[in-house]
Amino acid sequence: MCSKEFKVPALTMQEIISVGPQSNDESVKKCLHCVCYNSGNIYRKIENKVNDGDIKGASALLFSNDTIAPDSQDTILALREKHPSAPLTLQLPDPPLANDNSLQVNSKEVLSAIMSFRNGSAGGLDGLSPQHIKDLTCGSSGEAGRALLEDITRLINFMLEGKINNNITATLYGANICALQKKGGGIRPIAVGCTIRRLASKVCCKCIAHTINEKCVPIQLGFGSKGGCEAAVHATRTFLQNNGGEVYINILNEIDSIIHKTLSTLFNCQISDRAWTQASLPIRYGGLGVRKISSVSLPAFLSSTHSTQDLVSKILSKSLMNCDVAYMSEAKSAWVMACPNQNFPKLLNVQKLWDEPLCKLTYELLLNTSDEITERARLLAVSERESGYWLQALPSSHIGTLLDNSTLSLCLCLRLGLKINEPHRCVCGEGVDQSGHHGLSCQRSAGRMSRHACINDVIRRALVTINVPATLEPNGIVRDDGKRPDGLTLVPWKQGRSLVWDGTCVDTMAPSHIRATSMRAGAAAESAEAVKRHKYAAISQNYIFVPFAVETMGPWGPEAKQFYNELSSRLIETSGDPRAGTYLGQQISLAIQRGNAASVLGTLPRGSDLAHLFYLL
Structure with missing residues (x-):
């Protein structure tokens, strides 16, 4: 299942930050539109996200077309329509009694929940952000950090017991709301609650997720059901097309071609087909980690189907008894053909284990077909673990890890063996x-x-x-x-x-x-x-x-x-x-x-x- 909107594959952040020149190719322009100055200070916002370590947030800004909605009565009415006031007849459960057993957590569970907050997450009405608590409770904070963690744990347990004073619930459980204007019209409300309340929710949800899974799956595939969305897709495909189908390889190759052209334009260098093959390998094999869609589609599909097979069977148990996920056998056959003399991975639900033999074969093919001694030396060198450390660094000017465009392009050309200059x-x-x-x-x-x-x-x-x-x-x-x-x-x-x-x-x-x-x-x-x-x-x-x-x-x-x-x-x-x-x-x-x-x-x-x-x- 594909979205109608074109989405650029994941690049390393060093590559995203270095925005290159323009291109005459319309498909490449479509990609570059996401990483150029398309409105206001979007570049500065992306850079700030990267400096905060919020890679996911930076990527969301790159591909988002949402803008801040105007401060008007129409916006307020639209927000109220999406979130109407609670009815006066709303019946809530009775509050817990003093002698009721409530969920209690320890400091280790609370610390795990604190560290699970995404870097750069915003704070709520009190202005306290998750990063503040992360910094105050990390290992380098010493005894003061451990004491603070114990105090936070006691507060979380106090909240789980339902003993919060009603006079502060409106603030503690309230949220800042931001209205975004969708490109196609309409309002997208974003509410950011107080960090302490979100922390208590994280701890509570983790403790009850397994119980919710047992009671709701397969009727409900959201909270508590790992791989629920994937399972729904596989179940739908299996139900509708149980008699086979075809894989549109040409579509994948077309997307790969667009990625290839986009990289050449971004870094202002001529990337040959052989260099593109190397670039599409993981960093550990001397590549750039900008994977070909046609290369990762098979391992991704195989790991996804195996990880959700039990859940798909539950969904289809009344319609199709003992039915394999659609195209699973064909995908396995394709993998065996691509990796002869290879056994199936021990953990069938891990994509890396399906992908590793394919990457190794591609790398060995490049190495064994090297015509020049310099190319072989380069391929051996860049596949060393230490050779790819720089590509995995968070590109931030604040900590000195951001390469300028010229340096980045030169380094990539040296890694891929591309033409750098005229003799x-x-x-x-x-x-x-x-x-x-x-x-x-x-x-x-x-x-x-x-x-x-x-x-x-x-x-x-x-x-x-x-x-x-x-x-x-x-x-x-x-x-x-x-x-x-x-x-x-x-x-x-x-x-x-x-x-x-x-x-x-x-x-x-x-x-x-x-x-x-x-x-x-x-x-x-x-x-x-x-x-x-x-x-x-x-x-x-x-x-x-x-x-x-x-x-x-x-x-x-x-x-x-x-x-x-x-x-x-x-x-x-x-x-x-x-x-x-x-x-x-x-x-x-x-x-x-x-x-x-x-x-x-x-x-x-x-x-x-x-x-x-x-x-x-």
């Missing part, structure tokens, strides 16, 4: 081909020093966060050739010894490394760490030395990974935020990408007209 001569005198790879290893590259300094600063700030003060380029510690390491902790790291680290970023595509990196991902970084450890062998008795080597295409060396894992664990323990280690990895990955972009741009002659050389400016 020209570098400032060092060497020739630069259309891939722009020379700048990544050029000794006169503009990005080498900034990238190196940024990575070391990220490591130093992470150490300071866990209460381990550190300094960069310490005096008094030198290696055999007189050069100093990049950093030193001023207090012992472990075993009574301070930590000394020295970082480096080697080029995956450099002629000296390309043979090794085309055989094994991360080979250049591993080799660089071995060289560093040999050079600093003299200080290893008094200090714990860690070589931190990364590659331009993203992979990290084994010792860098080990140090990152240890540092991440301490960050999580100190901050109480389970995502703290992920944020560290994203910052390091972004530093690598910014350095790559600066290095590529640094090959240009000083002060020349760049327009005829670069596509991405």
Whole structure:
């Protein structure tokens, strides 16, 4: 079942924020309309949503055509028509007695409900937003946060007992209301209740959801029925078309073609069919995570049908006895043909398990059909876990994770192996081909020093966060050739010894490394760490030395990974935020990408007209 409105598939937020130029293709314009300045300060509103971490809200703004309704009598009348006053004869249940057993919850359940609020959720009449409570009760708030959580738990239990004073119920259970004007006419009322009341509702609903499910399914498929909407769709299709049908593959391919053209326009680069295949893979396989509809439709359908099969059977039990969901067998056959010699997943309701073999086959096909050694090295490198950290970062200018349009386009072209510039001569005198790879290893590259300094600063700030003060380029510690390491902790790291680290970023595509990196991902970084450890062998008795080597295409060396894992664990323990280690990895990955972009741009002659050389400016 498809909506008549065209909807753009999910992009990573780095890609959504970087809005590209216009296109003459009408289908692409239809996509770009959602991400350009289409009215007022919509771009600023989207950026604020992203800065708040409200990705869902930002996406809703991108695709919404609703506007604020005018402050008029007609709007008020429309709202009253949708929400009339309660009748005077309304009969409510008797309030609970003092000795009645009521639902009681603990602080763990309340904390879980607090954290389930969407980032950026608005507050009610009292102005208290869910984010306020999140910040005040998170792990880093310490004893004060735990005490506040206990007080909130007691308040929630007090509300569940029905003991709230009637004089404040109008405020506590009231809401702010906002009237939106629908594009097709009419009013869409949005009511935002007080956070404490919503919190109590969340806790209560979670406790009774299972009971509601047993009493209402399959007659009611809303609250308490997981996958209810999907089950209704599958049941309807099975009931109407129990004798088979056809899959409209051409429609899916047409949508994929529109996505392909839209990406090329957004990022101002020519994405070949082979590069589009790579881009449509998940980030963990070296792609951009912008999936082809034709690729995800089969795994999505199979996981959906299996997750709702029992519920569909209940819905159709009186009409069709022991009937499989429509097209399930055909979909299984199609998956077996696409993935020969593969067993069905152990968990049939998990889409990722159906999708994983398909993605792996596509990636291996790209790798095995690589004609050039550089392409193979690139595909191996970008499929490393650390290579995709930057694509998963929340693009926010407030925390320094937003890439400008030119940097983002350059980084995507390097990841996909696209043409970046016209062949020209570098400032060092060497020739630069259309891939722009020379700048990544050029000794006169503009990005080498900034990238190196940024990575070391990220490591130093992470150490300071866990209460381990550190300094960069310490005096008094030198290696055999007189050069100093990049950093030193001023207090012992472990075993009574301070930590000394020295970082480096080697080029995956450099002629000296390309043979090794085309055989094994991360080979250049591993080799660089071995060289560093040999050079600093003299200080290893008094200090714990860690070589931190990364590659331009993203992979990290084994010792860098080990140090990152240890540092991440301490960050999580100190901050109480389970995502703290992920944020560290994203910052390091972004530093690598910014350095790559600066290095590529640094090959240009000083002060020349760049327009005829670069596509991405």
